[in-house]
């Protein structure tokens with residue numbers, strides 16, 4: 122939610138252009154507006170260039186300089202206007218501030234600053250930070266003025282400040298991600314690594330309560346509370362530049378869908394030790410609670426079915442509905458928190474509550490260095506690499522595959538689970554052929570003008586329909602509504618009219634006949650029946666024949682939804698990488 126990127130000592134003396142290029146890699150974090158501030162060579166004040174809308178191919182008119190800081194915004198306080206875009210300046214244009222989060226007490230701070238004569242030009246909570254720092258820096262060194270200001274802000278926030286006088290970037294973190302990149306004589310600050318991966322993979326992820334000062338002499342780390350310096354121990358990531366580039370694909374989404382051919386089998390070669398230890402814990406009587414938001418919550422639900430197949434009870438609770446059930450959590454509970462980013466506010470709130478009640482936290486995450494990773498007792502890092510498209514695909518299937526392996530491990534069938542996942546990826550590799558793609562493109566054309574679609578599935582295919590439908594909604598803005606097949610007769614069948622598209626997701630399992638009966642009932646009311654199923658059936662007007670992979674058939678069924686969502690979205694003129702109104706990591710409640 123909001124992308125932050127800053128550079129010290131740009132080697133080309135074009136810091137604003139470098140920041141703009143880096144911001145393009147972070148645009149998935151918010152794309153309501155963008156802005157860059159620079160300390161220009163030989164000028165007396167900071168200059169800012171900011172605009173509403175996506176960065177796209179934007180160029181900046183800012184002059185040369187070596188230090189700049191920029192932002193892509195996902196609006197919270199204040200509408201989407203040029204004035205509300207970040208960075209925000211103090212009255213003297215010596216301090217520029219960008220921000221990720223919400224300052225809950227900004228109104229009261231603003232009232233006080235207005236009384237002191239500060240002049241505001243935006244409606245944002247962020248602008249108060251610039252003026253408060255200005256006020257405090259009248260009597261204090263800039264870094265202490267910033268630390269003190271930060272301590273007065275209520276809510277989860279990360280701020281980055283460009284300070285003209287000290288020619289530095291100073292940033293503080295509480296709840297929103299910040300990472301420092303240590304290049305050769307160049308230093309970077311960003312909300313995510315892809316912004317600077319071209320220059321360095323040597324990084325330091327800030328913890329909550331930490332601040333950094335970046336200037337020509339390097340990077341210094343501080344504890345905000347004590348205002349004392351700490352030693353900064355960097356790590357080197359194994360991410361490659363290609364991971365953050367489109368690599369010949371027209372969109373990140375399509376690239377990431379295809380990457381699943383590698384990322385799914387990769388899950389069989391990582392986490393084995395942790396999975397076996399967790400399996401032992403489950404066998405020793407730990408309760409299992411699975412939680413996450415959006416796609417990750419569907420992964421939680423699908424995993425609940427996988428656990429049940431192995432005769433193991435578990436609960437799947439969306440993180441934003443966690444609280445009423447938290448009283449059932451105790452120190453013999455394993456809470457699996459599933460998250461691509463590890464920064465989703467609702468998931469973190471659920472995890473903190475579970476920790477308070479003594480539970481052990483298992484983070485099933487993709488991005489590294491996240492808050493969730495730090496809160497967890499055990500980390501199952503699913504290794505799908507940077508997921509740049511806002512819509513989650515490869516992180517989801519890697520999380521699901523990892524949790525599937527765990528369910529097999531509990532019953533001492535880990536090796537069989539591994540073989541099944543490797544076989545799955547080989548079969549899916551053959552499945553994603555030109556014939557399938559052509560079929561999906563022509564189906565997308567056929568459905569292009571539909572505004573409503575329905576989906577049904579039962580048992581494992583129920584969470585699969587939830588995920589399939591979400592992909593369609595997010596990427597094409599078509600209303601796709603998923604139902605458990607069993608729900609149909611209890612009301613929703615009223616929605617079916619002649620020609621209403623209805624997807625039927627099924628596997629070769631013990632409930633397929635029931636699902637086909639539900640399909641027959643819809644067909645009898647005139648629905649256009651689209652089967653996503655390994656076998657022919659009279660009930661289908663169209664069949665997308667997915668591979669029969671027993672309980673793992675849902676992987677193929679879901680990948681069909683990812684691809685169909687993509688082609689529908691492209692066909693309807695949506696941006697599949699950056700759906701409207703969405704941000705990649707939802708760091709606010």
Ligand code: F6R
Pocket residue numbers: 413414415416417418459460461462463464465468511512513514591595705706707
């Ligand atoms: C859907 C999607 C979202 C996320 C959700 C949780 O494609 O991307 O529904 O799954 O916002 O995000 P993470 O996994 O980062 O916690």
